[in-house]
Amino acid sequence: MTTLALNNVTKRYGKDTILDAVSLSIEDGETLAIFGPSGAGKTVLLRLIAGMTEPEAGEILMNGEDLIEVAPEHRSVGMAFQNFALFPHMSAFENIAAPLEAKPAKGDGIAVGVRKIAELLKIDHVLNHAPRALSNGQKQRTALARALVGAPKILLLDDPLRNVDAKLRFEMRLELPRLLEGFGSTVLYVTQDYREAMALGDRIAVLMDGRFAQVGTPEEIYLAPATIAVAELFGDPVINLFDAEVMAEDGHVTARVGRARLALPAGFKAAAGRPVVLGIRPESVVRSRAGSAGAINATVAALLPLNDRMVRLLITEDGQEFYTSRDFGEGSDAGEGATLTIGAAPEDIMLFDKESGHRIAPDAAAGRPIE
Numbered sequence: 001m002t003t004l005a006l007n008n009v010t011k012r013y014g015k016d017t018i019l020d021a022v023s024l025s026i027e028d029g030e031t032l033a034i035f036g037p038s039g040a041g042k043t044v045l046l047r048l049i050a051g052m053t054e055p056e057a058g059e060i061l062m063n064g065e066d067l068i069e070v071a072p073e074h075r076s077v078g079m080a081f082q083n084f085a086l087f088p089h090m091s092a093f094e095n096i097a098a099p100l101e102a103k104p105a106k107g108d109g110i111a112v113g114v115r116k117i118a119e120l121l122k123i124d125h126v127l128n129h130a131p132r133a134l135s136n137g138q139k140q141r142t143a144l145a146r147a148l149v150g151a152p153k154i155l156l157l158d159d160p161l162r163n164v165d166a167k168l169r170f171e172m173r174l175e176l177p178r179l180l181e182g183f184g185s186t187v188l189y190v191t192q193d194y195r196e197a198m199a200l201g202d203r204i205a206v207l208m209d210g211r212f213a214q215v216g217t218p219e220e221i222y223l224a225p226a227t228i229a230v231a232e233l234f235g236d237p238v239i240n241l242f243d244a245e246v247m248a249e250d251g252h253v254t255a256r257v258g259r260a261r262l263a264l265p266a267g268f269k270a271a272a273g274r275p276v277v278l279g280i281r282p283e284s285v286v287r288s289r290a291g292s293a294g295a296i297n298a299t300v301a302a303l304l305p306l307n308d309r310m311v312r313l314l315i316t317e318d319g320q321e322f323y324t325s326r327d328f329g330e331g332s333d334a335g336e337g338a339t340l341t342i343g344a345a346p347e348d349i350m351l352f353d354k355e356s357g358h359r360i361a362p363d364a365a366a367g368r369p370i371e
């Protein structure tokens, strides 16, 4: 059993507070994706756990024991970096074996261990190559093999797929979860790519402005983002946001967005009168009947192909821009310049407090609107 906990950890560089009293707990065998914008402090967090730098305050516990007093080489932590950080004068084999060499001699055990992990990662045929004679994908696998070879209890992966091409990244996203599960390590996986975080993380910790803005399963974070900022980090195209006002009349709760009125679940009644920001994900925007209640008229300003989908940029009668990504049929009635009547199911609408940016959760107990 290896659990890792950070309690009120603060890290500063000069006047800059990079991590501001952050707390986090990671379960045994869990893969936790650390996701956040560039410069958020993701690498610093891993370096603290690895013992490459020390916090100004707080504690880092492994199985309840304070790690800060434990020398880096005794922490049972493996780490792979985004730039691979391979020793250029050593072969792939020697690079992978390096963490084992640092430990008391194990003779043949080292060669067996290196070959086993190299086979698993499909680099056994290039073990004699120097790093300069490896492709980027092979370098990345060599770095990963080096991190895994000592069967560390905790594996720290710092954006390991950033410098590999899109095809390999896609393959590794599918392969890595199985591989990591096989090792049984507790994994902290840093990435700047929300899709990677969602594909690989059992949970995701969203690091922003020196704090965890939200920690939860991929589904929780996507469907119930804690703040507007978190909602904007997940999804492509980005979530549509509108200034709105919530109204409750005759038991019906609606949001006024410009000239349009959108029906909301009754559970948002308590938000009435409050200025809010209304969020609708592009895939939740649907076409509705012209003139139907809660519909918005909008003109298609542009069609933007995105992977297998057609994204549309629409402009409402009030001049607000927003994206849709559902299949509206490729007929000319939804082409550039067409006027569409669109809406969203009440349960697909998110509300955020305009001032704080925090999501407003609907009150489930409020039940259905009074007919």
Ligand SMILES: Nc1ncnc2c1ncn2[C@@H]1O[C@H](COP(=O)(O)OP(=O)(O)OP(=O)(O)O)[C@@H](O)[C@H]1O
Pocket: 013, 018, 036, 037, 038, 039, 040, 041, 042, 043, 044, 045, 192
């Ligand atoms: N040794 C250091 N001395 C001073 N400042 C540092 C040091 N290491 C990191 N920083 C600063 O800490 C902040 C966080 O850096 P970090 O590398 O953790 O970001 P990150 O979230 O990993 O970003 P990216 O996704 O771009 O790799 C940055 O502003 C960086 O300049």
